[in-house]
Amino acid sequence: MFSIPLDASQFVVRRSRRRDSGPPLNLREYIGGDENFLVQFAAECVVEGRAGYDPIVFFGQSATGKSLLANGLALLWKQHNAAAPMVAVAGAEFAREYGNAVQTDSMQDLRTKYRSTELLVIDDLDETAGKNGAQNELVVTLDALRKCGSHVLVTLKDSPTDSKALPAALASRLSSGLTVPLLPPGLAAGRAILKRLAVLNEVPIPDESIELLGKSLVSTGSSWPTVPQLNDAVLQLYQLSQHEQEPISLSLTARFLGLQNAACRPPLRSITKQVCRYFNLRSTELRGPTRQQRVVRARGVAMLLARQLTNKSLVQVGRHFGNRDHSTVLHACRKTQSLIQTDPAIRQAVEELTLQLSTL
Template sequence: MTVTLDTIELLQPSSTHRRQKGGEGTALLPHFIAGPENAFALFVCRQQESISLRGNPLLLVGPTGCGKTTLAMTIATLELEQHNGDASMLYLPAADFARNYTNALSADDLEHFRERTDSIDLLVIDDVHSIAEKPSSQEELAARLESRDRRGMPSILTCRRLPSEFRGIRPLLASRMLPGLTVSLRLPGQEARQTIIEQLCQKNSLKIDPDWIDLLCRGLPDSLSVRRLAAVVNHLRLLDENKKPIDAVAIQAAITVASGGNEPTIGAIAKAVARRFQLKTAELKSSTRRQQVVRARALAMYLGRQLTASSLQQIGEYFGGRDHSTVLHACRKTSELLASNSQLSQTADEVREQLQTA
């Protein structure tokens, strides 16, 4: 079955619209290329109605590298164009919003901070998940979003997942982020990935036989962003510049490099899990049977089995010299718990996401 791809030109608001620099990241390609996985996102981009009418705030949700920020800036540009150039935009990473709020609070200048945030024609807050552990900043952002909505002022937000799926996001902020229009974005699917690689090759003046490109696309992991795909093409470009043939061996090497970048070490997994459970890595390796440590250790073993090629014996060796049957039991028990314990399942998802973006 033939899959139809769609594209939209990536845009940036002009400097005359901006009230603060930021969000100008250099796009690797001039267009966003979407397969069925992101068709709805491009449909939303093309809507002529103001964000304040189609759903305010507009929330873009998706994993790191899926294009949330670039699409947010494209939508912002199209929104500003409806004002015939007489509009202003404020782009802020959520961490900067929190920092500005804290500074205004310390300087007893909240009134000015709030008026500036509320009155700007278009507000873009990027990576809201980054303030998951800052409750006062979350409450302030929720209040500003509510105030802007009452005024009919559009806002665009981005977040890795739905705010209700982050334990650190307060219900108040989640309730202000979700009533508008939520658009889910995904990493490029198989068809989009192939077109992206072909265009990256053209951009780098790299000529590769279509059969090799097809082999490359079929062998690459699904969880690769456009930036990671560009790194694969760059690997092949360097081979070509060094007069090395682009053949099956070179393609397999590129696949191995890309796949290897996705595999964390057991140590990295243990460290990430320990941090989520507010433990030390040494405790996961110890002989303690405290329930919190046992559960964290079992989750780390399970993720080690899922995310690496390490054997049960190798995983057991890392966690204090435990034998393979202990690791196998921990993995089976954790697999059962993940199906019934939503909090543990969410923790596992958060660790996976952290390791994939490290």
């Protein structure tokens, strides 16, 4: 785990916000785990101006931190090199400047600007796709900067060798340095980001809920969430808490996740199996007629979990647990909810079983 402090509030590269980009994030740091171990080294190379690694290219899908790193590292570099010239632009802006220079016969001014800098940062170079003149000019510019020992930082959606937006000559120049993939956060980084986002959004989320959110959002499913998606999860969980007039807890978090993705809801047989294993009971005992206290309490836990983690009705839950009527299920759920407030053992059972069942 590592964190790179970045000031995301002062963008060096100015760009319009995409319509689908959601509310702005206040996360002013890049938090990474083992999946992004190269990012920390690359960041140090940029800020310290280490020779031998240029150009440095960050590439990855949308919302993996490319622009945050490009802007933040440019600012950090400038803080260490206040008197040194730096140019930081978006790919589309570079293409526009090139077009204007051609039209106004001011190419020499453009070349002086870009070839006399000690650090060149181009965010989202994919925006130059199809701009052959601008891309050819950038090839010559990169050669000139390499010759004088200047540093270059570029961001792309794909690696230079795989990008369809770049001509072969430009891809060759960019792939000659340090190419760093930016991956969505893994489990450890996801948990750390969720904790930080909860603090920034002033949403009180207990550690066990963070753990459940992390495991459910990060380690399961075919695609891992980006930081904006993790931020959305924090805000939506808070909204559910306000709607239910209930503080965020493990059970509320489990209900939230169930609402987010019905496919993650455990079947009743899985709930029965896990509860029996936890309380050391047989399925026939849990679903049978016995009124022994330890069985009744375990059955109440199972019924509550069935209501919280699935979309089954009271009638369906009652039918599964020995053809009991809906009023019996409702009473058992209310009794268990009351015990959660007074009995630490029941509270621990519900929390641990919720975590197990939500990450199956």
